[in-house]
Structure formats: structure tokens, C-alpha cells
Amino acid sequence: MKLQHYLGGLEGLEPVQLETRVFVAPWEQRIFGIHTAMMALSSHLEMKPTASKFRDIWTWADLRKGAESMNPFDYFKFRYYEKWLNGISGFFVANGYITQEELQARTEEFSKKPDLGYRPGGDASIDERVITYLRDGDSPLRETNLKPRFEEGETVMVRDVPTTEHTRLPGYLRKHRGVIHTVYPGTYVYLCSTGPDGIGPAMPVYCVQFDPSELWEDAGESNSVIYADLYEAYMDKAD
Amino acid sequence: MNERFSYPADREARNAARVKALESLLIEKGIITSGTVDKILGYFETQMGPFNGAKIVARAWVDPAFKEKLVADTPAAIAELDLPTGMAGAEGEHMQAVANTPKVHNLVVCTLCSCYPWPVLGLPPYWYKDPTFRARAVREPRAVLKELGLELDPSVEIKIWDSSAQIRWFVIPERPTGTDGMSEAELASLVTPEAMMGVARAMALGAKTA
Numbered sequence: 001m002k003l004q005h006y007l008g009g010l011e012g013l014e015p016v017q018l019e020t021r022v023f024v025a026p027w028e029q030r031i032f033g034i035h036t037a038m039m040a041l042s043s044h045l046e047m048k049p050t051a052s053k054f055r056d057i058w059t060w061a062d063l064r065k066g067a068e069s070m071n072p073f074d075y076f077k078f079r080y081y082e083k084w085l086n087g088i089s090g091f092f093v094a095n096g097y098i099t100q101e102e103l104q105a106r107t108e109e110f111s112k113k114p115d116l117g118y119r120p121g122g123d124a125s126i127d128e129r130v131i132t133y134l135r136d137g138d139s140p141l142r143e144t145n146l147k148p149r150f151e152e153g154e155t156v157m158v159r160d161v162p163t164t165e166h167t168r169l170p171g172y173l174r175k176h177r178g179v180i181h182t183v184y185p186g187t188y189v190y191l192c193s194t195g196p197d198g199i200g201p202a203m204p205v206y207c208v209q210f211d212p213s214e215l216w217e218d219a220g221e222s223n224s225v226i227y228a229d230l231y232e233a234y235m236d237k238a239d
Numbered sequence: 240m241n242e243r244f245s246y247p248a249d250r251e252a253r254n255a256a257r258v259k260a261l262e263s264l265l266i267e268k269g270i271i272t273s274g275t276v277d278k279i280l281g282y283f284e285t286q287m288g289p290f291n292g293a294k295i296v297a298r299a300w301v302d303p304a305f306k307e308k309l310v311a312d313t314p315a316a317i318a319e320l321d322l323p324t325g326m327a328g329a330e331g332e333h334m335q336a337v338a339n340t341p342k343v344h345n346l347v348v349c350t351l352c353s354c355y356p357w358p359v360l361g362l363p364p365y366w367y368k369d370p371t372f373r374a375r376a377v378r379e380p381r382a383v384l385k386e387l388g389l390e391l392d393p394s395v396e397i398k399i400w401d402s403s404a405q406i407r408w409f410v411i412p413e414r415p416t417g418t419d420g421m422s423e424a425e426l427a428s429l430v431t432p433e434a435m436m437g438v439a440r441a442m443a444l445g446a447k448t449a
Contacts, residue, residue, distance in 0.1 A: 004351075005351070007350050007351070007373050007374045008350035008373065008377045008378070008401065009374065009377055009378040010375075011378070013371045013374055013375055015371075015386045016366060016369065016371050016372045016375065016383055016386055016387060017365075017366060017371075018387055018433070018438070019364065019365035019366050019369070020364045020365070020366065020431075020432070020433065022361070022363065022364050022365070024365060025251050025254070025255070026255070027251070027254050027255035027258045027259070029276070030258045030262055030276055031258050031261075032279075032280075032362070033275065033276030033277075034258075034261065034262060034265065034271065034276060036279050036329075037275045037276065037279060041270070041271075051269065052269065052270055053268055053269040053270050064351075064352055067352070073243055073244075074243075075370075076370060077244055080365070080368045082254060085254060085257060085258055085261075088261070089257065092261070092264075092265070097265075097268055097270065098261075098265075098268065102264060103257070103260055103261060106263060106264060107253075107256045108256075109260070110255075110256040110257075110259045110260050110263075111249075111252065111253065111256040114252070114255070114256065118259075118262070118263035118266060118267075118273065119263075119266070119267070119273070120273040120274075121266065121272065121273055122266060122269070122271065122272020122273055122274065122275070123269075123272065124272070126271060126272050126275060127274055127278050130275055130278065130279060131278065131282060133329060134282055134286075134287065134325060134328050134329045135324055135325035135328045135329075136325070136329075137325075137327060137328040137329045137330070137331060137332040138332070139327075139332035139333065139405075140333075140405050141332070141333070141405070167351075168351065168403050168404060169403070170350045170351055170401060170403055172350070172377065172378075184405075184406075188404065188405050205405060207406070212377070212378065215378075216378055219379075220379065221378075221380065221381045221382065222393070223393060223394070223395070223396050223397065224380055224381070224396065224399060225396065225397070225398055225399070226377055226399045227398065227399065227400050227401065228400075228401040228403050229401070229402065229404035229405065230403065230404065231404060
């Protein structure tokens with residue numbers, strides 16, 4: 001198991017700090033922008049091609065896979081956008097866009113001269129596509145003939161699927177009973193196949209209601225209810 | 240001694256140099272342009288952000304029929320308002336609003352990562368991305384909210400929405416008391432991202448926290 005998949009319900013933690021900033025260091029904005037540009041230029045989108053040399057698929061799933069495959073202690077050690085920086089730099093090196101040596105040398109250069117700028121340039125079609133992507137999004141809704149297996153009010157058992165590198169099934173819900181609260185209209189793909197974990201192709205998605213006292217016998221709090229959005233592959237009919 | 244949790248003294252400077260190196264190389268290699276990142280950041284300053292969510296909430300406070308529609312069919316209700324185009328854009332393709340009442344308090348979390356309704360709320364603040372919040376919000380929501388200054392009566396039910404698939408949730412907080420004469424724009428100024436994720440109340444200016 002990976003701790004990152006089982007965060008919900010973890011005990012023994014410190015008080016939550018209400019840090020309301022989105023970015024806590026200016027450099028974080030740059031890596032956010034790079035990630036968003038990659039999502040917009042991803043080859044899986046049915047959008048007008050641009051002059052960009054980017055030729056791969058890049059979605060949230062790729063960023064999440066990176067974070068979920070980390071050593072769990074490193075996951076907690078590094079700040080949110082530090083994980084992005086590591087994952088995205090690694091992607092560009094691994095896929096031959098840049099070399100580790102280039103990145104290293106350029107980093108040294110900017111370390112010595114933080115005020116050094118970079119050469120302006122680039123084709124306008126790239127930025128147009130990025131803005132179009134932000135406006136239009138990338139909906140996972142697909143019309144299919146699949147009929148939902150479960151109906152509202154029905155009790156289901158959450159499966160303990162054999163997740164490998166990535167999942168959208170929160171660990172704290174596995175092997176627990178829930179009640180279908182909403183059957184979402186249509187069917188939904190996921191950004192990639194998660195292999196034996198079971199999502200990727202279009203399937204129904206449900207809002208499922210859970211009783212915290214059933215999840216944690218010693219929860220210690222009362223009068224709350226948890227709702228999670230779950231893909232159909234993550235559930236069986238309850239006995 | 241285990242060095243795992245030590246950081247280099249130049250942590251931030253190093254990160255800054257590395258991201259700058261990466262961005263400059265991506266520009267030179269023709270992947271992005273020298274304006275791409277700034278255009279994206281600018282987009283979040285003017286087109287996608289909590290200023291949109293605040294307008295939506297303020298309208299819901301003054302127009303009960305709109306509020307009803309916002310909960311029943313969130314995209315259709317949002318489309319009625321004079322907001323920037325793209326309210327069903329990236330990370331807002333399937334949004335759903337839930338309304339607080341005197342008896343029900345809603346709290347939004349993403350225990351697996353940081354899913355957040357970009358068009359109406361912009362980018363998630365650090366507390367929302369914090370593993371501690373994500374771990375504790377589902378199991379001890381009352382304790383977490385109390386630490387954040389929001390103490391709920393035990394009779395108030397807490398509904399926690401874990402954003403694990405396509406839906407991006409946001410909360411319509413309750414309208415604060417003492418705001419009867421306010422315009423919609425004044426009301427919108429009382430609505431914070433925290434209130435729209437359920438970790439705070441919308442507050443009349445000058446009011447004390449609960």
C-alpha cells in the first residue's frame with residue numbers, strides 16, 4: 001500500500017494551519033504555469049495543433065502518478081509545488097526534451113545570476129491554445145450506451161482493488177459499505193488507464209454516502225456524513 | 240542521524256533557479272513561449288478566481304430562486320450570470336454547489352490530491368493542499384473546524400464532500416446577519432475562498448469570528 005492513497009482518516013497529526021496563500025514563494029507560480037501549459041498542449045486533446053514541440057500526453061494523472069509514486073516520507077517532506085517541480089523536470093529529462101546536464105548547468109547559471117532574464121520568443125499559436133484550453137476545459141463526460149449498475153438508495157461494498165501506481169479510490173473507503181446518493185448522468189472516462197485498479201474507460205460515476213461511525217468505530221465525533229464520488233469499477237453490490 | 244528531513248539552507252533560491260532554468264529551456268526548445276506562463280497567471284488574476292464565486296454566492300443570497308437553481312443545476316445557474324466566459328472551463332467542467340443552512344454545514348476536501356473548482360474559486364490555497372487538512376477533515380471535521388475558528392453546535396450536521404472523481408464542489412455559505420441593506424457587490428466582498436470551501440463563515444465586516 002502507498003500512504004498517499006490512505007491519507008483520509010490518518011490520526012496523530014498536528015493542528016491545521018490556515019495558510020490562505022496560493023503560492024508561498026514567487027517561483028511556485030512559474031511551475032504552476034508550466035504544468036498548466038503542458039496540460040493545454042497535451043496531445044490527447046482534440047484541439048488545433050500549434051507550433052509547440054510538445055508531443056506527449058500530460059494530464060493531472062501524470063502529475064498525480066509522480067506524487068503517488070514518491071517515497072511517502074519525501075511526499076510529506078516536500079512542499080506542494082516542490083513535488084511539481086521535481087516531477088515535471090523529471091518528465092522533460094526522461095522524455096528527451098532536455099538533458100539533466102542542460103538543466104543543471106542552467107540552474108547553476110541562474111543561481112549565480114538570479115536577475116538574468118531569458119530570451120523572448122515563441123509562436124503565438126501556443127499561447128492561444130493555452131487560453132482556449134482554460135476556457136473550454138477537458139470534460140471526461142462521454143455518451144455511451146452503458147447503464148448504471150446501481151441505483152440511488154442502494155447499498156454498495158467498496159472494492160479493495162489492486163492499485164498499482166495511481167488510483168482515484170480513497171483508501172479509507174476500501175472494504176466499507178456505502179449508499180448510492182446520486183447516479184451522475186452519463187458516463188465518465190478517466191485521464192489514463194489505472195490498469196488493475198480499474199478506471200480509464202467510460203463508466204458510470206456515483207456520489208456515495210458513508211457513515212463515519214462505520215468507517216471508524218472510534219471516530220469520536222458524531223453527526224457528520226461523508227460523500228465521495230466513485231467510479232463504478234470501485235464498487236460491488238453489497239451482500 | 241537521519242538526514243531525510245533536513246533541507247539545504249538555500250532551498251528557495253535553489254528552487255527558484257531550477258524552475259527558471261526549466262522555463263528558459265522550454266522556451267528555447269519551442270515547447271512554450273516566453274509569454275505563456277505570464278498569460279496563464281494573468282488569466283487567473285482576471286478570468287478565473289474567487290471573485291467569480293463571490294458574485295455567485297451574493298446573487299444566491301439576494302435571489303432565492305437563483306439559489307435553488309444553483310443547487311439543482313449549478314452550471315445552468317452560473318451561465319445566467321454576467322461572468323467571464325469559461326465558467327465550464329478547466330477544472331470547472333462539472334461543478335456542484337451545496338448550500339449551508341442553520342442545520343447543515345458543508346465542508347469540501349480532496350483527500351487524494353487538491354481538486355478545486357478553478358473557474359469560480361481560482362487556485363487552491365495552501366491549507367486545502369495540506370496533507371494534515373486532507374487527512375483530518377474526513378475523520379474529525381468538528382475538531383478541524385474548531386481549530387480554524389468555526390465552532391459548530393453539535394446539532395448541526397456536517398456534510399463532507401471528498402472530490403475523488405469529476406465533480407468540483409463548492410459551498411454557498413449562509414448570509415451573515417446585519418447585511419440587510421447591502422448591495423450585491425458589498426455582499427460579494429464578504430465571501431472568501433475559505434467560506435466557499437466550508438472552513439469559515441461569510442462574515443459581516445467588523446464581526447468577530449464565532
